[in-house]
Amino acid sequence: MPNIAFVNGKWSRLSAAKISIEDRGFQFGDGVYEVIRTYGQEAFGLKEHLNRLKTSAGEIEIPIPYSTAQLETFIRLGCQRSKFSDTNIYIQLTRGAAPRNHPFPKTVRPTLVMTFRETIKISTEVREKGVAVISLPDIRWGRCHIKSLNLLPNIMAREAAKRADAFEALLIRDGFVTEGAGSNVFAVLGKRVLTPPVSPFLLSGVTRDLVIKLGKKAGLEMVEEQLRLQDLKTADELFLTGTTVEVLPVIALDNRSIGSGCPGKTTAILYNAFQNYVQKTS
Numbered sequence: 157m158p159n160i161a162f163v164n165g166k167w168s169r170l171s172a173a174k175i176s177i178e179d180r181g182f183q184f185g186d187g188v189y190e191v192i193r194t195y196g197q198e199a200f201g202l203k204e205h206l207n208r209l210k211t212s213a214g215e216i217e218i219p220i221p222y223s224t225a226q227l228e229t230f231i232r233l234g235c236q237r238s239k240f241s242d243t244n245i246y247i248q249l250t251r252g253a254a255p256r257n258h259p260f261p262k263t264v265r266p267t268l269v270m271t272f273r274e275t276i277k278i279s280t281e282v283r284e285k286g287v288a289v290i291s292l293p294d295i296r297w298g299r300c301h302i303k304s305l306n307l308l309p310n311i312m313a314r315e316a317a318k319r320a321d322a323f324e325a326l327l328i329r330d331g332f333v334t335e336g337a338g339s340n341v342f343a344v345l346g347k348r349v350l351t352p353p354v355s356p357f358l359l360s361g362v363t364r365d366l367v368i369k370l371g372k373k374a375g376l377e378m379v380e381e382q383l384r385l386q387d388l389k390t391a392d393e394l395f396l397t398g399t400t401v402e403v404l405p406v407i408a409l410d411n412r413s414i415g416s417g418c419p420g421k422t423t424a425i426l427y428n429a430f431q432n433y434v435q436k437t438s
């Protein structure tokens with residue numbers, strides 16, 4: 157089945173889709189995005205992702221050229237047309253094409269692009285073994301709650317992780333962990349399951365928010381609290397959350413084992429709660 161694209165109302169094969177080289181997303185990273193995945197034909201957390209797109213776009217003053225209902229229709233259509241069993245949906249909204257000049261153009265014609273590809277899943281082997289992470293200074297700007305296209309620090313951090321044979325880089329700002337380069341982070345310390353509180357320094361992940369709710373429902377003590385690198389290093393368990401990773405156990409940080417060095421029980425409870433929720437809602 158083909159990878160397909162939607163560019164300002166036009167559908168095409170992904171390989172045939174085009175935008176102007178003067179698009180401000182291309183020239184300035186002047187835009188915002190979302191990554192959504194489906195389980196079957198059901199786009200997971202669609203309302204939450206579209207709400208966040210709205211918030212991100214509002215924060216940088218880009219009008220969204222379609223209503224939420226229209227976006228939902230396009231997304232449903234894209235999934236039907238691409239016919240993947242599980243689809244990765246990328247939505248990008250930019251301030252459109254204009255001659256290169258830093259201030260906003262007088263007339264903004266936003267570009268809204270969506271791509272539909274098959275979801276690349278994390279293998280069972282990786283999930284069962286858990287992943288390694290590294291820590292790095294968080295050099296990003298102070299508005300990381302906006303899901304902006306400016307991902308250079310995230311890209312550099314992920315590449316550094318890859319070169320260290322790690323899956324993710326956890327970012328440290330002023331002594332406290334914020335999040336991963338493309339995921340949120342949780343630590344299990346005794347009976348408490350901790351994650352940094354929502355702030356302008358991290359993205360309030362759709363998966364993060366759901367995992368907090370599911371954990372509370374399961375009777376776990378879910379706490380939003382600042383965490384130091386040392387707290388992570390001495391945690392019984394660590395795990396990542398995100399659209400692409402779901403709930404993923406971390407077994408090593410900066411080359412040192414976390415807890416027993418194996419995926420932990422609490423992480424497994426939350427992973428199972430997440431999968432049960434997915435099954436019920438898709």
Ligand code: PDD
Nearest residue numbers: 191337338339340359361362363398399
């Ligand atoms: N990233 N933090 C950052 C910096 C992220 O980029 C992401 C998601 C998350 C998790 O958010 P959510 O649970 O809503 O997916 C947290 C996407 C998947 C990406 O950029 O590819």
